[in-house]
Amino acid sequence: MIESEVLTRLFDERGPALVLYARQWSDWPEDVVQEALIQLMRQRRLPADPVAWLFRVVRNGAISQVRQQSRRRRRETVTAESRRPWFCESPDDPLMAEEAAEALRRLPPEERETVVARLWGGLSFGQVSRLTGVSISTAHRRYEAGLTLLRKLMIPEEREAQLPTSTEPRVPDKPVQDYDSIEASDG
Amino acid sequence: MVDRHSNRPNRELSAELQAFEAQLAAILPSTGRLERDRLMFEAGKAAAEAEQMRPSASMPRWAWPAISTASTASAVFLLAMVLIDSRSPIVEKPVPRTGEITSGATDPSDQVPVRRFPDSQPDRPDQGSSHALLASLFFGDEQPRDNSRSTYFDQRNMLLALGGDRLPELRETPSAKGGRSNTRVSYADLLDELTLEAHGFVPGNNGPDRLKPLHQGTDL
Incomplete structure (x- = not known):
């Protein structure tokens, strides 16, 4: 017992x-x-x-x-x-819990499962691989990809880097005729 | 928290990701509606129920199958014994010697082997075959000779077995040999004569040839 x-x-x-x-x-x-x-x-x-x-x-x-x-x-x-709420609000940064929950929701299911099991569940990569039925290297790759995506979603600098530098729409000087002309003009 | 359970060191992650990982690990997940007291109560109840469903720890797992098998084998053995015992038993009846009835001879050659009769067979000689009648007469029950009723039936059976035509001959023989006329022959004498004749001796001969056997193939 x-x-x-x-x-x-x-x-x-x-x-x-x-x-x-x-x-x-x-x-x-x-x-x-x-x-x-x-x-x-x-x-x-x-x-x-x-x-x-x-x-x-x-x-x-x-x-x-x-x-x-x-x-x-x-x-x-x-x-x-x-x-x-998915997370307890931190007194130092109350917005961090909401952002983390929102970012987690937007992750792919496999990466989200790996990040949660590894980061908050405290499982090793071997345990995560056995739990999800993949190899250890696959589990590690999913974890790294999930962390990278979370960082891009949560940190403002990363968000700004994803956005285009100019908000004005880019209008070509002349109508595009064909792809060959575009490549020739770019070259 | 992460490094303690990791199979691989975190040096494969970049420095930015390691810092972000530590920042995320500082956020504690919420327990939601999970109540600790309620959970402990339900878990204790489930553990007690599961413990009751399990067999006793002092008794090994194979004990109950072994007990059941032994009980079934014992029941089958007892049933077989009851079925065997219910059959009719064979009863051995000792058969008296040949000469006890007639001359009291103790010749070992007259010993008759024990015959066996099923217990259900009737023991009355008047309901059996002729062999049974003779057997009951010569080798039958050892009743005293003064039993008049039994003697009467024995003589009657003897007459029925040997035929009534021998009766006048038997009656005349003692008077012819002994020269006594009008002599009354008792049932006992008649029975002795018939018995001796049945065993191959000359009836009515009181001399040395009395025990002389008759020729083979006598009319018995």
Whole structure:
């Protein structure tokens, strides 16, 4: 039988990250995480890697919940869930939590899952690769790409670098006849 | 937090990404509606239910299948024993010697092997075959000779087995040999004569030739 102290420690250390991880798929991530922790307590022995075990159970439970939800209910809950904060507001920079949540929503699902599991879940690249079913190098590449995109989305300088230098529309001097003439004029 | 669980060092990331990574890690995720007290209660309840569903730790996993198998084998064995025991048993009945009825001879050659009869077969000689009648007469129950009813039936059976035409001959033989006329022959004498004749001796001969066997193929 698993001791209650183990569950308390796992809840305190990994509970918020598990909720954030389940929030990528499920509209009710708290229920998924709670069911995963209860399922852990039903086990006869503590798994060899309880953190990775919990992330896998949460992932399976969240995906299964999404499949069971109807489309109409999903639309309603998405609207309700979008108002809930993904991160705790920092007293130093209250806008940072909102920006991070917004940037995470815009990430591709594979990169977002890898960043959440690695950055907030504290999993190693080996655990992330086993969790997502890819190689370690693929997991590392997704993590780096996700961080790069998040940085571009969150830091103003990066945003400005993505924007064009002049806001005025560029009007060609003469109508474009064909591609050969464009290349010749550019050259 | 990240470096502690990493399989690879973060030196592959650029300095800008490492700084941004640390900045992001400082943002704590929200627990949402997750309640700790409610979770601990539900988890404890689930653990207790799961513990009740599990078999006892003191008893190994193979114990119940082994007990069930042994019980089934015992039931099959007992059923087989009951079925075997319900069949009719064979009862052995000792058969008396030949000479006990007639002359009391103790010749070992007269010993008759034990015959076996099923227990369900009736023990009354008047309901059996002729062999059974003879057997019951010569080798049958050891009833006392003064039992008049039994003697009467024995003699009657003997007459029925040997034929009624022998009766006048038997009656005349003692008077012819002994010179006694009008002598009444008792049932016991008649029975002795018939018994001796059935065993191959000359009826009515009281001399040394009394025990002389008759020729083979006598009319028994």
